[in-house]
Amino acid sequence: MSELIGWLLDPANWSGRDAIPVRLAEHVLLSGGALAIGLALALPLALYIGHTGRGAFVAINLANLGRAVPSYALLVILFGVFATSARDPLVFTNGPTLLAMVALAVPPIVTNAYTGLRDVDRDVVEAARGVGMGGWQVLRRVELPLAMPVIMAGLRIATVQVIATAALGAIIGGGGLGRYIIQGIARFDNPRLVAGALMIALLAIGADLLLGWLQRRLAVGSRAGEPGEPHGLPISLPTESRRA
Amino acid sequence: MPTSVYGALVQTAATVEFRNVTKRYDGRSKVRAEGETPGAVNDLSLIVPAGKVCVLVGPSGCGKTTSLKMVNRLIEPTSGQILIDGQDVAAEDPVALRRRIGYVIQQVGLFPHQTIADNVATVPRLLGWPGQRIAARTDELLALVGLEPDAYRGRYPAQLSGGERQRVGVARALAADPPLLLMDEPFGAVDPIVRERLQDELLRLQEQLAKTILFVTHDVDEAIKMGDLMAVMAAGGALAQVGTPAEVLAQPASEFVTRFVGADRGLKRLSLRRVRDLELLPATAARPGDDAAEAGQRAASDEVGYLLLVDAQDRPIGWLRARDIPLDGPLSADAAVPMSPLLAEHATLKDALSMMLAADVMAGIVVDPAGRALGLLTVEQIARTLRDG
Amino acid sequence: MAEGDPLIRFDWLLARLDMLAMRTLEHVWLTVLAVGIGFAISFALALVIRRQRRTFSPITAGAAVVYTIPSLALFAILVPITGRTLLSAVIALVGYTLFILVRNIVAALDGVPAEVRESATAMGYSSWARLWRIELPLALPVIVAGLRIATVTTIGLVTVAALIGIGGLGFLIENGLRQFFPTLYIAGAVLSVALAVLADALFVVLQRLATPWARARAAT
Numbered sequence: 001m002s003e004l005i006g007w008l009l010d011p012a013n014w015s016g017r018d019a020i021p022v023r024l025a026e027h028v029l030l031s032g033g034a035l036a037i038g039l040a041l042a043l044p045l046a047l048y049i050g051h052t053g054r055g056a057f058v059a060i061n062l063a064n065l066g067r068a069v070p071s072y073a074l075l076v077i078l079f080g081v082f083a084t085s086a087r088d089p090l091v092f093t094n095g096p097t098l099l100a101m102v103a104l105a106v107p108p109i110v111t112n113a114y115t116g117l118r119d120v121d122r123d124v125v126e127a128a129r130g131v132g133m134g135g136w137q138v139l140r141r142v143e144l145p146l147a148m149p150v151i152m153a154g155l156r157i158a159t160v161q162v163i164a165t166a167a168l169g170a171i172i173g174g175g176g177l178g179r180y181i182i183q184g185i186a187r188f189d190n191p192r193l194v195a196g197a198l199m200i201a202l203l204a205i206g207a208d209l210l211l212g213w214l215q216r217r218l219a220v221g222s223r224a225g226e227p228g229e230p231h232g233l234p235i236s237l238p239t240e241s242r243r244a
Numbered sequence: 245m246p247t248s249v250y251g252a253l254v255q256t257a258a259t260v261e262f263r264n265v266t267k268r269y270d271g272r273s274k275v276r277a278e279g280e281t282p283g284a285v286n287d288l289s290l291i292v293p294a295g296k297v298c299v300l301v302g303p304s305g306c307g308k309t310t311s312l313k314m315v316n317r318l319i320e321p322t323s324g325q326i327l328i329d330g331q332d333v334a335a336e337d338p339v340a341l342r343r344r345i346g347y348v349i350q351q352v353g354l355f356p357h358q359t360i361a362d363n364v365a366t367v368p369r370l371l372g373w374p375g376q377r378i379a380a381r382t383d384e385l386l387a388l389v390g391l392e393p394d395a396y397r398g399r400y401p402a403q404l405s406g407g408e409r410q411r412v413g414v415a416r417a418l419a420a421d422p423p424l425l426l427m428d429e430p431f432g433a434v435d436p437i438v439r440e441r442l443q444d445e446l447l448r449l450q451e452q453l454a455k456t457i458l459f460v461t462h463d464v465d466e467a468i469k470m471g472d473l474m475a476v477m478a479a480g481g482a483l484a485q486v487g488t489p490a491e492v493l494a495q496p497a498s499e500f501v502t503r504f505v506g507a508d509r510g511l512k513r514l515s516l517r518r519v520r521d522l523e524l525l526p527a528t529a530a531r532p533g534d535d536a537a538e539a540g541q542r543a544a545s546d547e548v549g550y551l552l553l554v555d556a557q558d559r560p561i562g563w564l565r566a567r568d569i570p571l572d573g574p575l576s577a578d579a580a581v582p583m584s585p586l587l588a589e590h591a592t593l594k595d596a597l598s599m600m601l602a603a604d605v606m607a608g609i610v611v612d613p614a615g616r617a618l619g620l621l622t623v624e625q626i627a628r629t630l631r632d633g
Numbered sequence: 634m635a636e637g638d639p640l641i642r643f644d645w646l647l648a649r650l651d652m653l654a655m656r657t658l659e660h661v662w663l664t665v666l667a668v669g670i671g672f673a674i675s676f677a678l679a680l681v682i683r684r685q686r687r688t689f690s691p692i693t694a695g696a697a698v699v700y701t702i703p704s705l706a707l708f709a710i711l712v713p714i715t716g717r718t719l720l721s722a723v724i725a726l727v728g729y730t731l732f733i734l735v736r737n738i739v740a741a742l743d744g745v746p747a748e749v750r751e752s753a754t755a756m757g758y759s760s761w762a763r764l765w766r767i768e769l770p771l772a773l774p775v776i777v778a779g780l781r782i783a784t785v786t787t788i789g790l791v792t793v794a795a796l797i798g799i800g801g802l803g804f805l806i807e808n809g810l811r812q813f814f815p816t817l818y819i820a821g822a823v824l825s826v827a828l829a830v831l832a833d834a835l836f837v838v839l840q841r842l843a844t845p846w847a848r849a850r851a852a853t
Contacts, residue, residue, distance in 0.1 A: 067782065068833045070789030073822035076806050080819040164703030168793065172810060181709045185796060190713045197709035201702040208701050316755055343757030353752030357770045357844075366756050416756075426755075 004198075007191035018179070020199075027176035027203065030169070031162045034098055038105030038158060046110040050117025050147070051139045059114040066107025071165050075100040079172040097169030104165055105158040112154025116147030145218075152215035156208055163204045177203070257294040257456040258329045258423035260315065264289055265324035267310050267481070282319070283307035285481035292473065294423075295454040299471035301461055303504070307481030308460045312426050315458065316345045328424060343367055346417030346425040346455075350432040352409045354401040360386070360412050361397040367420040385415040390445060407438040414446070418453070425457045431466070443469060464505055468493070468512055476501050490516050510630050514594035517629060519587055524610055524619025527552040532561070532577045540569040552609070553580050558616040560586065560609050586611050587621055597626050642816045653805075657824060660801035663791045664832075667723055668784050671730030678731070679738035693736060700732035704793045712797060722794040729790060730783045737779025741772035773843045781836035788829045792821075802828070 007013060014020055049055035078096035120143050128142045144151075170178025180196025183189065267285040285307040292298040300308040313319040315326055317338045326333045333341055354363050361382050368378045383393040389411040401409055410430060417425055431439040443466065450457065461467055467474050468489040476492065478484045478500050485497040493513045496502040506512065528546040530539040531554060543551040543566045551569060553561040562580025569575070585599040585608045600608050600623055607622040646653065682689045699707070704725065711721040745768045753767045769776075795803025802825040809818025 064833070068785050068826075068829045070792050070825050070829055072789065072792045072803070072806070073825045073829075076810070076818050076822035077826075079810075080815045080822075083815065160701055160703075164705070167703045167705045171796070171807075178705060181705055182796075184709065185712075193709050194713055197706040200706040201710070204703055204706075205698065205701050318751070318755060339757050339759050341757075342755055345755075347752070347755035349748060349751065349755075351746075351748035353746070353748035355749060355753070355767055355771075356746075357767075370757050370762075 003191040004194050007195050018183075023175065023177050023179055023196075024199065024203075027163070027166050027178075027200075030094065030098065030101070030166045030174075030176055031159070034101035034162045034166070035105060035155075035159060037098075038102045038109060038162070039155075041102070042106040042109040043113065046113030047117070047139065047144075049110075050114045051135070051143060053118065056114070059111055062107045063111040066104060066111075069104075071100060071104050071161070072168055072171075074103065075165065075168055075172060093173035094169065094175065096172060097166060097174045100169075101162045101165045105162050108154045108157040108161065109151075110154075112157070113147070113151050116150030116154070117143050119150065120146045148218045149215055152211060152218060156211040156215065159207050159211060160204050163200065163207060167200050256423060257454055259294045259327075260292040260298075260424060260456060260458060261327040261330075262288045262290040262311065263325045263327065265311065265314060265321050265326060267307070267314065267319065268322045282310050283479075283481055285310050285314070285321070288324070288477075288481065288483055290475055290483060290486060292456060292458060294456050296472040297450060297457040297459055297470055298473040298475060299459045299461060299467040300475050300477060301464060301467035301471075301504075302477035302484070303479060304462060306477040306479050308462075308477050309428055310481070311477075312428055312458055312460050315424075315426055316342050316347060343370055343420065344422050344424070346420075346422040348410075348413050348417045348425070348427045348430045350429040352401075352413040352433075354409055354412055354416070356401050358400075359397065360391075360399050360401070360404070363401065363412060364415045364419050366416055367422075371420055373420075381419060382415075385418055386412075388418075388449065389415045391415070406434045407442060410434060410442060411445075414449075418455075423456060425455050427457060427459045429461055430459075432461075446470070465512070465515075468515065476504060511594060514597060514626065514630065515592045517593045518589070519591050519593065519596050519610055519621060520589040522593075522621065522625060522629065524621055525607075525625070527609070527617065527620045529554050529558075529617065530575055531556065533574045536570045536575045537572050539575055540566065540571065543569060550581075552617065553577055554617055557614075560611070560617045584608050586615075589613070589618065593626050593629065596621060597623065641819055645816050646820055653820065653824065656800065656802050656805055656821075657828065660788070660791055660803075660825070660828060663722065663726070663794070663799065663801055664784060664787045667726035667787050667791070668730055668780065670723065671727040671783065671787075672734055672780065674727065675731055675734035675738055678735050679742065682735070682739050683742060689739065693732070696728075696732035696735055699728040704729070704790050705796070708794055708797050717797045717799075719799055721797060722791075722799045726787055726790055726794065730787060733783045733786065734779055737782075738772070738776060741775035741779070742768055744775055745771045774840060777836060777840045777843050781833060781840070784832050784836065785829050788825065788832055792825045 008020075016022075046059075049059055075096055078099050079093075082096045124142060124146070125138060128138045133141065166174075166176045167178035167181070170176055170182045177196050177200045180192050180199070184191075184193025184196060265285060265288045269282065269284055283305040288307075288311055290298075300311060302308050310319055314321050315328070315333065317333060320334075328345075354360075355366075361379075364382045364385055365378045368381060373381075382397070386393040386396055391408065391411055396404075396408075396412075401412070404412065410433075413430070417427075431442050434442065447470065459467075459470055461470075471489055473486065474489050474492050475486045476484045484504075485492055485501045487495075490513065492501065493505055493509045493516070496505060496509070502509075528542050528550075529552040530542075539551055543549070543564070546566075549566050551564040551566065553564055553575070555561055560583060561577050562583055564575070564580055568579045584605040585603045587596045587599065587608045587610045589610060589612055591599075596608060600606070600621075606624070607620045610618045610621050612618055678692055682692060702710075707725045707728065708721065711725055715721040715724065749767065749771065750763070753763045758767065791801050792803035792806060795801050795807050802821045805821030805824070806818045809815065809821060
């Protein structure tokens with residue numbers, strides 16, 4: 001324990017390429033980027049199939065696929081593909097990681113958005129249409145707000161997933177906080193190991209709590225969270241499994 | 245004493261006694277998953293004689309279901325005792341107690357993952373009966389409730405209709421031949437036609453088996469039909485009146501009971517009496533081919549003024565108005581006017597009255613099961629029974 | 634890896650089928666161990682929750698926190714405590730299954746219709762007999778679905794656990810990466826994906842087997 005504090009306070013760990021802020025920034029940027037791309041890809045698709053109800057097949061099977069494929073394995077396979085074609089190490093370490101993160105972020109977002117939109121009370125939707133709202137307006141003003149808790153839950157799952165995969169990226173040589181763990185294992189340097197692990201854990205939990213808070217803020221009406229969730233507790237619903 | 249197919253001596257029906265039974269729920273309302281707040285019970289004292297059907301009836305929240313559930317200890321009373329055959333149920337192990345009591349509920353609650361045969365065999369299995377005895381008993385019971393054993397034994401509850409499921413529920417409750425049967429609105433979840441049929445079947449079964457039955461319902465008509473004894477409960481869990489249906493209808497003990505049984509309690513009382521209970525008026529009758537003059541003379545002196553034409557087996561053909569009877573020659577059926585309603589002997593006075601009113605006649609012909617005319621019943625006669633009580 | 638080598642050398646793999654089989658079996662064994670222990674603990678916790686509903690929130694919240702921690706981090710945190718041993722791996726793996734399975738089992742048992750439970754009690758089933766003969770069989774389909782998720786998840790997690798040295802298919806990945814030998818690490822990765830997909834399919838079959846009475850109803 002004291003060793004851990006010692007490591008964290010050691011100024012050597014706060015400068016240079018391997019510095020804590022650097023690795024942290026890498027991790028956050030990578031995660032954020034992946035989420036942004038994932039959202040850009042997933043959200044339009046999800047909103048479309050959720051609003052129209054078509055493509056349930058896609059939503060369900062995407063969920064199954066995303067659940068069954070271990071993220072570590074996906075990462076490694078992509079690495080294999082990249083490593084043989086790309087020359088720049090930065091590309092073939094962070095490239096696969098980014099790709100894997102995007103690939104793994106999409107299923108929870110799509111599935112939850114689909115489920116969330118589908119679960120909106122049909123009567124309310126019908127009433128909205130009856131008042132004269134066009135399809136787009138119904139989506140924006142009625143379905144989205146009501147489906148928000150479930151959609152946010154999907155986003156939370158995706159975020160935690162992305163942070164976890166970023167951590168794994170270090171194994172194939174990528175950046176981020178995972179590096180400390182890999183180094184710690186290789187050098188039998190426990191303080192480094194634990195420091196990295198703790199930081200990743202805190203980052204994941206922090207992000208989850210933050211999004212949970214956001215989820216509750218965005219919830220319309222009296223719902224304190226998504227259906228089925230213990231009242232008010234910041235827990236994401238595992239419609240997806242956790243991959244490595 | 246009724247015996248089962250094995251000829252073994254079957255348990256006699258039990259007496260049930262409620263002694264100052266009270267159930268209070270504290271401030272924290274115990275809302276169960278089923279959605280209803282259980283009603284409290286207030287100092288209930290009631291004796292149910294063996295072999296009788298006692299109906300606990302009252303508005304929702306009056307504690308009738310709570311009272312029922314205290315008998316098999318699904319709910320424990322706050323104070324008071326419940327005795328079965330003189331023994332306090334609290335003194336016995338609840339699990340053993342429940343195996344001696346049959347229980348039928350509205351949603352039936354058959355085990356979906358077991359076949360009908362397995363469902364019916366539940367309590368015998370718990371009691372450790374030998375396999376052959378269980379199989380025989382299961383078939384016996386399925387037949388008893390009107391379900392063909394070969395057809396239904398291997399099916400699953402999901403494959404049955406609501407009425408069929410409840411029959412299985414009753415069979416299951418009777419499986420170990422308990423001396424006491426608890427029924428909580430058992431026919432509430434089926435449509436009125438099926439409900440009537442099930443009620444009739446239960447009455448028929450009861451004639452055969454003579455069990456003690458505690459029956460809960462909120463339907464006054466069902467209570468009147470099914471009960472030997474009627475216990476009317478009021479909101480708050482107090483007993484408002486107990487007596488035979490005839491007693492309660494004729495002399496309601498309070499404003500509440502009067503309102504509860506309904507303003508039409510006079511008519512309801514009619515459903516308790518049967519056509520055969522009354523003395524029928526003789527009808528002047530003749531057969532086609534009889535001497536018309538002689539028949540005409542008899543018809544003239546008849547107050548009704550009609551002659552009833554019957555066939556060789558005494559079955560009614562039609563009415564002949566006195567003035568349509570020819571002065572001589574044989575009678576023929578050509579001029580006969582169509583029949584007034586044919587009333588069965590076992591029909592209730594209420595049904596008989598309904599039929600006569602619907603046909604717009606003042607009298608109906610009562611026939612026996614073979615169709616032979618027995619006599620006449622008039623609307624006036626029925627009205628008189630209402631007046632005279 | 635030399636220039637001009639194919640990405641995957643199947644001949645190399647074919648020569649070492651028994652090694653691959655061994656690692657796969659190791660992987661399966663670890664998964665079964667973790668899910669088995671996880672299920673036992675989750676079941677016990679679910680029973681506690683059913684007795685005392687108030688414990689649902691704290692138990693689930695605790696499991697949720699563990700679940701949120703990325704696996705690499707959790708394995709790493711355990712190293713200084715329980716070492717680079719099977720125990721560390723099992724603790725982490727079991728921890729992950731708890732979140733999935735506790736909620737799953739509670740929901741499965743809650744899903745048994747109230748009138749069925751009431752009937753069973755009224756017939757004279759003791760609490761244990763009722764749980765075993767009535768509630769569990771009816772809860773089984775949902776539980777199997779939960780086990781499906783837990784198993785597939787765990788298979789993925791076991792690959793990561795190799796990093797703290799416990800073998801399995803992750804070992805192939807780790808070694809392959811270290812030696813810059815794509816054949817090995819891709820083989821490891823592909824095998825773990827195949828294993829996960831296979832397990833998923835297996836559970837789909839199991840789910841169908843668990844409900845003969847639903848099939849009977851569908852047939853009518």
